Amino acid sequence: MNNVLTKPNKKFKFVLILGLVANFWLAYESYELHKLKTAFNTIQISEPNPDLNKQIASLKKEVLLMNKVQQKYQNKKIAIQTSKIAAQQKEIAAQQKEIETQKQKIAQLHGEIRNLNVDKGVKVDKEVVEKILLKNPEIVIQSIAEYRFQEEQNFSNNDKKVIHNNYEQLYQNTQDPYIGNKNGTQLMVEFIDYNCDSCKRFSKTAQKLVANNPNLKIIIKEFPVFGETSGSSYGAKIANALYLKYPQKYYDFHKLLIDHTGDLTSNIVKVHLKRVGVTISDLEPLLKDSESNIANNKILAEKIGVNSTPSVFLGNEKINQLSYEDIQKKLDSINS
Structure with missing residues (x-):
């Protein structure tokens, strides 16, 4: 009987060891659960920033302001371009008016020259003619243009002769x-x-x-x-x-x-x-x-x-x- 008490059998030892392991596992789980609770309690939940909506609204205002400034700049740029076009049109009109004036002068001078009546033996003052030409150089320009036109006509007539000869x-x-x-x-x-x-x-x-x-x-x-x-x-x-x-x-x-x-x-x-x-x-x-x-x-x-x-x-x-x-x-x- 003493042998039975002092020497526990193998089944008893296994139950004893299993109990020890179970107790150790429960202790470990309790420790981990305690850590989780502690960590959870230390978390600080940040509340929404009450100024966030104000910041968004402010940004929107800035964007609108930038759009207005950009639009104002574009409108000003268009206005400047329109003004330039109007100025150019005015300048062109002035030039056209000047051209008409010059044409009238040329016609008048042609009349004056014809009135000199060279064919009747009236002596033409060379200095007077030079002054007229210097004062009105457009006469020379028109004369050159007429000369070129006549040359083109002569050239055209020569062409017609050549074509006729090879008809x-x-x-x-x-x-x-x-x-x-x-x-x-x-x-x-x-x-x-x-x-x-x-x-x-x-x-x-x-x-x-x-x-x-x-x-x-x-x-x-x-x-x-x-x-x-x-x-x-x-x-x-x-x-x-x-x-x-x-x-x-x-x-x-x-x-x-x-x-x-x-x-x-x-x-x-x-x-x-x-x-x-x-x-x-x-x-x-x-x-x-x-x-x-x-x-x-x-x-x-x-x-x-x-x-x-x-x-x-x-x-x-x-x-x-x-x-x-x-x-x-x-x-x-x-x-x-």
């Missing part, structure tokens, strides 16, 4: 293609390059002129200006050859080339040629004739002063204003 080659070359009325008596000539942007724009005008003037014949002078290897040079050669063999197909082909957007290459020319039902081999016998005609166009261009495209002629005149309205007026004046 047959300009207007009556049967190898040149055309658009419009084959038998039209109103004749116009256009030197073109298919890669020329101005030619592409004028093409619209030419088509409108043909549509509204049934008696108009526009002769096309193939005149490539971008070099022998350019796509437009190849296009000119093919177009002229096409006209020589299939004149009825020329207009459609010409329109495909001139309406093409972007750079015209030889490959694109061949594509457009197929679209009108013709192949390069069909035109080979006439390519030399086409090249010869284009060479003759270049010689003619040099004679009559053509060095760019489009260059347009009507009668014995080279047309410088290429708008539809300007050319139509000229055509109307010929008809009247």
